Amino acid sequence: MMSRTKFVSNWGGVVSVPETYVYPPEKRFGISVKKSIPVIDWSDDRALLLKRVHDVTQEFGFVQVINHGVPKTLVEEMMKIMKEFHGMSAEDKERECSKDPDKSCKVYTSSQNYENEQIHLWKDTFKLRCHPNLDKNLEFWPQNPPKLREVVKAYIVMIEKFASEILEVLSEGLGLEKGYFRGEMSKNPEFLAHHYPPCPNPSLTVGLSQHADPTLITILFQDVNGLQFLKDGQWIDVDPLPDAFLVNLGYVFEVISNGKLKAAEHRVVTNSTTSRQTLVYVVYPENDVTIEPSKCFINEANPPHYRSLEFKDFYNKLMSKPPDRKTAMEFISFDQL
Numbered sequence: 001m002m003s004r005t006k007f008v009s010n011w012g013g014v015v016s017v018p019e020t021y022v023y024p025p026e027k028r029f030g031i032s033v034k035k036s037i038p039v040i041d042w043s044d045d046r047a048l049l050l051k052r053v054h055d056v057t058q059e060f061g062f063v064q065v066i067n068h069g070v071p072k073t074l075v076e077e078m079m080k081i082m083k084e085f086h087g088m089s090a091e092d093k094e095r096e097c098s099k100d101p102d103k104s105c106k107v108y109t110s111s112q113n114y115e116n117e118q119i120h121l122w123k124d125t126f127k128l129r130c131h132p133n134l135d136k137n138l139e140f141w142p143q144n145p146p147k148l149r150e151v152v153k154a155y156i157v158m159i160e161k162f163a164s165e166i167l168e169v170l171s172e173g174l175g176l177e178k179g180y181f182r183g184e185m186s187k188n189p190e191f192l193a194h195h196y197p198p199c200p201n202p203s204l205t206v207g208l209s210q211h212a213d214p215t216l217i218t219i220l221f222q223d224v225n226g227l228q229f230l231k232d233g234q235w236i237d238v239d240p241l242p243d244a245f246l247v248n249l250g251y252v253f254e255v256i257s258n259g260k261l262k263a264a265e266h267r268v269v270t271n272s273t274t275s276r277q278t279l280v281y282v283v284y285p286e287n288d289v290t291i292e293p294s295k296c297f298i299n300e301a302n303p304p305h306y307r308s309l310e311f312k313d314f315y316n317k318l319m320s321k322p323p324d325r326k327t328a329m330e331f332i333s334f335d336q337l
């Protein structure tokens with residue numbers, strides 16, 4: 001057999017699923033249901049927005065947002081550039097991502113733990129760091145496709161603005177002090193572009209396993225459906241709404257709210273007909289920030305349900321082997337589940 005590159009995006013026309021991508025029957029994804037998920041119009045009046053965001057995140061932990069202020073043309077340009085990037089040869093992608101001495105700008109396939117995986121995920125990922133100085137980081141980003149740096153920078157500037165607006169609304173809605181999530185709590189964002197090429201047998205494979213994000217919040221754009229959220233024991237298939245961002249809460253948010261709001265569990269299925277791509281902006285605290293329940297949510301009736309941890313310890317533990325919720329809770333929570 002001809003040797004293949006490790007990137008699934010470079011396997012054009014593959015007709016069968018290699019053995020190392022076949023999940024054992026008990027780990028394959030079961031059924032999902034089609035259900036509409038809540039939509040928030042960001043151009044609504046602020047009082048209405050506060051109430052809607054609060055109610056919806058409390059019930060769901062994820063929401064679609066329209067009229068978010070990031071121009072449609074910019075999102076389209078980002079999708080195009082990232083498709084071009086993932087479509088480049090394996091050598092070109094690796095060369096373009098080898099400029100960063102910190103390796104914070106990288107391309108990888110499956111999870112970041114590829115070497116130690118038994119079964120791989122049907123996806124490739126491009127990832128870069130956005131802080132502390134976007135222009136300095138940008139010098140290490142790919143120069144091919146030629147417009148990548150310019151377009152990614154413009155996108156990150158816009159999405160950062162939207163992220164800070166959401167965090168402001170969430171903190172106000174929860175009764176946290178103004179600006180609670182500003183500064184060190186949110187100033188460590190990363191950007192990822194996942195690419196899931198068509199898969200000859202989706203029922204055997206996994207795009208991304210069940211997880212919740214180790215983030216404060218995550219903001220995602222998807223062009224084709226594939227993302228599913230777990231709610232009340234059912235997997236809900238999120239049909240992409242044109243131009244909407246999907247916002248979900250991560251474990252950091254859950255800890256700060258002392259469990260009042262929950263991180264949303266999700267997964268990604270593959271499909272046989274089209275490639276799927278997502279733009280993902282993950283908002284993390286700085287590494288040395290202590291993550292713990294805010295005093296606002298602690299009183300005699302509500303003792304802290306989560307431990308205090310430095311963000312880097314929290315993150316490393318949750319990322320070393322993307323855990324299911326039970327494993328994650330054993331590490332971050334005092335409660336026995």
Ligand SMILES: O=C(O)CCC(=O)C(=O)O
Pocket residue numbers: 192194208213220222226227266268278280
């Ligand atoms: O690509 C997707 O739809 C989901 C990505 C995701 O869940 C993640 O990056 O944590």
Ligand SMILES: [Fe+2]
Pocket residue numbers: 211212213218266
């Ligand atoms: Fe995720």
